[in-house]
Amino acid sequence: MDYDFSASQQRVVATVDRVIDASGGIERAFALAVAAGYDRELDQALADAGVLDGSDLLERVLVAERLAELGVATTYGMRGVIDVDGLLPRGGVAVAVRGRHGPVRYASVADHVVLVDGDDLIAVDDGAKSVTRVRSGFGYPYARIAAEELDGTRLTGMGEAWRTRLSLVTAAEIAGNAAAAISRTAAHMRVREQFGRTLSTFQALRHRLAEAAVSAEATRWMVREAAFTADPRDIELAASYAAHTAAQLVPELVQMCGARSFTLEFGLHVFTMRLDGLRLELGSPDRLAARVLAASR
16 A cells, blocks of 8 residues: 555645745744634635645645645635535635534635534625624634524535535544644654753653654544545544544644643644634534445434
C-alpha cells in the first residue's frame, strides 16, 4: 500500500501553500484567525488560482485539511468538499442543518447560506435578515440562523449528500487542527524547562504526547480513506473518531502547555478552541453512533 501523495495531490497541496505565500504569508493569514475573522482576500486568491479545478473528493479533502492545519480563516476548504456539484457561485459559504441547534460557523460573514432540510437543500438568496452574530471564543465567526425565515431556491434530493460531505470536511478540519496543535505542543516541550530539564525529556509527558499524536494521525488517515471510498459508512466512522479525538486532545495539550496555552501570543488556543467547536458541530457521541449504524444498514 502506497501512502505517498500522487503527483496531482502534491500539486494541489503545494498550490495552497504558494497562494498563501503570495497573499501576504501565513503570518498575515494566521493573524486574522487569531481574531476569529474571515480572510476574504485569501478565499478569493484560492479561487482565482483554481486550486480545486478538476480535483477529486480526496484532493478536496486534502486542501481542507491543509488549510485547517495552517490555521487560516477561510471557507474555501469546506466549500470545496461539500459543493462538488458546483452549485454555488464564488464566495464564502455557511451550511446549516435544520434541527441542529446552536450557532453556525461563518454564517455572520458568508456570502451564501445553504440550509440542509432533510433530503432537500435550500440555497438562500439573502440570508442577512435571518442571521444574528454571536460572540464566541471558538476560533471562528459564528451567527445564529432563523431557519424558519430562510427563503431561497429549493433543490430536491441533494440534502443527505451535502450533510454527509459536511461531516467529512468537519472531520478533515479536526485532523488538520489536531496536527497543528500537537506540533506546537511538541515545539513548546522541546524548549520549556522545569527542574533544570526540558519538558521533552520527561518520559510521562513523552508518552502522553505520543498517544495524542497517534490519535491525530489515525483521524487523518480515516478521513482520507473515507474521502477515497466516498462510502457513507466510512465517512460517519471517520467523523465519530474525529470527534472523539478532539474531545481527548484539547484537555491533554492544554495541560501540557500550561498557562501559556491560553495566551494570544502562543497561538495554541486557535487550534484547541477550533477543535472543540468542530467537535460540537459533529454532535454528541450518541448521535454519531446512530449515524454510523444508519449508514451501515
